[in-house]
Amino acid sequence: MKRLLPPDLKEAAPFLLPLLGFIGAFVLIPVLGAVVNSTLRDVTFLKSEFAGLGNYAWLARNPAFWQSVKFTLLFVALSVPLQMLLGIVFALVLNEKVPLRGLLRACVLIPWVVPAAVSARIWELIYNYSFGLANFLWVATGIPEEPVNWLGTDAGAFIALVLADTWKTTPFVTVILLTGLSAIPEDIYLQAQVDGANLFKRFVKITVPLLKPAIVVALIFRTIDSLRVFDLNYVLTNGGPGGSTTSVSLHGYQYFLLGDFGYGSAVSVVLFLVALSLTLAYIKIGRIGQVIQ
Amino acid sequence: MRRIPDSLQSGMLFAVILLSVVLAVSCAKDRERPLTFAIGGTPSEFALWEKLMDRFQDETGIEVEVIRQPAGTDQRRQGLVIPLASRKSDPDVFLMDVVWIAQFAASGWLDPLEERARRDNLDLNAFFPGIIERVDLYGGRLIALPVLIDGGVLYYRKDLLESRGLSPPETWNELARIAVDIQNEERTTNPGFHGFVWQGAQYEGLVCNFLEVAGSNNGGIGFSNGKVVLDTPENRVAVLFMHDLPHRFRISPPSVYTEMKEEEARLEFQRGNALFERNWPYAWLLHESRGSAVKGKTGIAILPDFPSGRSVSTLGGWHVGISGFSDEKEKAWKLVRYLVSYKIQKEIALEFGNTPGLMDLYDDPEILSVLPHFSKLKEVFQHALPRPTVPYYAQLSDSIQRRLNAALTGGISPAEALSLAERDARRIADRYEKRSGAP
Numbered sequence A: 001m002k003r004l005l006p007p008d009l010k011e012a013a014p015f016l017l018p019l020l021g022f023i024g025a026f027v028l029i030p031v032l033g034a035v036v037n038s039t040l041r042d043v044t045f046l047k048s049e050f051a052g053l054g055n056y057a058w059l060a061r062n063p064a065f066w067q068s069v070k071f072t073l074l075f076v077a078l079s080v081p082l083q084m085l086l087g088i089v090f091a092l093v094l095n096e097k098v099p100l101r102g103l104l105r106a107c108v109l110i111p112w113v114v115p116a117a118v119s120a121r122i123w124e125l126i127y128n129y130s131f132g133l134a135n136f137l138w139v140a141t142g143i144p145e146e147p148v149n150w151l152g153t154d155a156g157a158f159i160a161l162v163l164a165d166t167w168k169t170t171p172f173v174t175v176i177l178l179t180g181l182s183a184i185p186e187d188i189y190l191q192a193q194v195d196g197a198n199l200f201k202r203f204v205k206i207t208v209p210l211l212k213p214a215i216v217v218a219l220i221f222r223t224i225d226s227l228r229v230f231d232l233n234y235v236l237t238n239g240g241p242g243g244s245t246t247s248v249s250l251h252g253y254q255y256f257l258l259g260d261f262g263y264g265s266a267v268s269v270v271l272f273l274v275a276l277s278l279t280l281a282y283i284k285i286g287r288i289g290q291v292i293q
Numbered sequence B: 001m002r003r004i005p006d007s008l009q010s011g012m013l014f015a016v017i018l019l020s021v022v023l024a025v026s027c028a029k030d031r032e033r034p035l036t037f038a039i040g041g042t043p044s045e046f047a048l049w050e051k052l053m054d055r056f057q058d059e060t061g062i063e064v065e066v067i068r069q070p071a072g073t074d075q076r077r078q079g080l081v082i083p084l085a086s087r088k089s090d091p092d093v094f095l096m097d098v099v100w101i102a103q104f105a106a107s108g109w110l111d112p113l114e115e116r117a118r119r120d121n122l123d124l125n126a127f128f129p130g131i132i133e134r135v136d137l138y139g140g141r142l143i144a145l146p147v148l149i150d151g152g153v154l155y156y157r158k159d160l161l162e163s164r165g166l167s168p169p170e171t172w173n174e175l176a177r178i179a180v181d182i183q184n185e186e187r188t189t190n191p192g193f194h195g196f197v198w199q200g201a202q203y204e205g206l207v208c209n210f211l212e213v214a215g216s217n218n219g220g221i222g223f224s225n226g227k228v229v230l231d232t233p234e235n236r237v238a239v240l241f242m243h244d245l246p247h248r249f250r251i252s253p254p255s256v257y258t259e260m261k262e263e264e265a266r267l268e269f270q271r272g273n274a275l276f277e278r279n280w281p282y283a284w285l286l287h288e289s290r291g292s293a294v295k296g297k298t299g300i301a302i303l304p305d306f307p308s309g310r311s312v313s314t315l316g317g318w319h320v321g322i323s324g325f326s327d328e329k330e331k332a333w334k335l336v337r338y339l340v341s342y343k344i345q346k347e348i349a350l351e352f353g354n355t356p357g358l359m360d361l362y363d364d365p366e367i368l369s370v371l372p373h374f375s376k377l378k379e380v381f382q383h384a385l386p387r388p389t390v391p392y393y394a395q396l397s398d399s400i401q402r403r404l405n406a407a408l409t410g411g412i413s414p415a416e417a418l419s420l421a422e423r424d425a426r427r428i429a430d431r432y433e434k435r436s437g438a439p
Helices: A009-037 A054-061 A063-095 A101-108 A116-127 A133-140 A154-182 A186-194 A199-227 A231-236 A248-257 A261-292 B003-030 B043-060 B073-085 B098-106 B114-119 B131-136 B158-162 B172-187 B204-215 B233-247 B262-270 B283-287 B329-339 B342-352 B359-363 B365-370 B374-382 B393-409 B414-433
Strands: B035-040 B064-069 B093-097 B145-151 B153-157 B194-197 B222-224 B227-229 B274-279 B298-301 B313-322
Touching: A009 A261, A054 A261, A063 A101, A063 A154, A063 A199, A063 A248, A063 B393, A063 B414, A101 A154, A116 A133, A116 A154, A116 A231, A154 A199, A154 A231, A186 A199, A199 A261, A231 A248, A248 A261, A248 B073, A248 B393, B035 B043, B035 B073, B035 B329, B043 B064, B043 B329, B043 B342, B064 B073, B073 B093, B073 B098, B093 B098, B093 B329, B098 B131, B098 B313, B098 B393, B131 B145, B131 B313, B145 B329, B145 B342, B145 B374, B153 B158, B153 B283, B153 B374, B158 B172, B158 B298, B172 B194, B172 B233, B172 B274, B194 B262, B204 B233, B204 B313, B204 B393, B227 B414, B233 B393, B233 B414, B262 B274, B262 B283, B283 B298, B298 B374, B313 B329, B313 B374, B329 B342, B342 B359, B342 B365, B359 B365, B359 B374, B365 B374, B393 B414
Parallel strands: B035 B064, B035 B093, B194 B274
Antiparallel strands: B093 B313, B145 B313, B153 B274, B153 B298, B222 B227
């Protein structure tokens, strides 16, 4: 068993304490505050009192909550792999000595730099029924009789959100993976080439294992970010049609806005726990992989 | 030697910043706090409010600071809920959407006004009848006063109806029939033309529209023995009709249930792309503004009904209240009285075409000469129906919105949507009502 405290605690303490204080004040206390709040009946117009797991019981019975869970999980399950895949492809291409590489690398970052609410507005203009770009192009093909109401069905609105999110966040994955790629020494590849490994073999046996830490980091960030997706659907669909694109964050926010802080906190705590366990799982899987190697 | 001045410089800069912050804070503390008044809106509306507040200060010597809120209703609500829930003394005075009042009152955020009103002989009969009783009285106490009131109206293209010898429709079926015919004719020159635009996106406006269609069929959100009633034959007819507008009659664009809120509908009509439009009175002056394609071609009418019912408008509007945490309630009351005075209400109307809470203004010749549609609005507001005044209305509305919106997409049937909405609503009422002692 490892010792819990380092032996040189006395010397380390002055250096660690400021950081611990910072984390405590700005991370730990707010999180604990939310947990405490989630056990209260904290509704502006009712007397505040202890409710135990009452908010969680209501959450389990609330169809709107389950609808938001379904949307959020589907959103993560589709958008994260898509972004990872595209991110790897972009990173590999941009890692090669292609012409204008510097310019291309800079361009790839543009969607990531655009604030999420702004990019949601841009996509709103693309999907707009009467004057959106998508319908303009669709009608220009001469196939349809009438324009399409892209956001008008559950599936349509869902796919529209996944596309918008992928456009916006693939650059993030690309950059993380590019950093990982540039850290892989060139001579390993040369050596493998001498040993007769082909391009595919080199990718599977060298690139992927050595890129794994970067992949895990990108996965963690993207998964957590997608789990708490808020601004994109808040602006683009406002959770519609029929509540089908309401994410868990948006659901919690709506209850905060309506003055039910206890329930809103319960939703946040659930989201926090899911994000935490997924993160731990990723790290664990990442570690196991390293141990096997 | 060069490094020392560098760190000295940044140190001095830091010290100067710190010092100025400390100075600013202490100065702010020394000065007497002005009365704070939270309002939201467009930049030009702020200009008017600030002008009015300057005048108020000249007349009373009370300094007022306008706290600018965003234009969006949700953001305005958020901007008030946070300071009030944390019991802050500012804003002292604020405008509330009519549907927040029950929650704010039940939360104990509003200072009762009836004693001051009695003392100062404020004539409550000068406001529209029914509105004070149904909205501004909560638990028998007067907690707000109407500053601006609103109700849904039907805008129509006067030119297109008159050239065919038609008058505005009195029933919903008539509206659909006229819209189908004229849409077909107009489409030959304007392929983007639609018969009827309204608010069907998943938000509060959808509930307003639903209550008007359902209300004109003797339906709506009912309460029977403390239970919410939604799944009724009258409501099914109403939701089916709303569903049919884009899907069967095809006189409303499909975007009506995804994108259309007030502004989207207004712009569509204003570009000359719609025959009928359901909207609030604010759209009138914009339709009549320079550059509008429908300038001089717009008529205004009460909303149609079903043969068995009568026209209904959903009551909207903004009411003023005083924070229960204000430490300047007497000054705040002076401001409230000022805001609901005839002179100021008239100025708000004349300057922006906003519809004030005092009824007599709708007969004022000076106003009618500039805003002739006010004579029609008086009739609308007299029949405007408030939304349920329960403190958990927002939660109720939120669940109704998603079910109705799902019915509009065609994803579920009107009957299914209403029965699901009713089940959701009863659960919500259960959660918030049992222990709140609300009616």
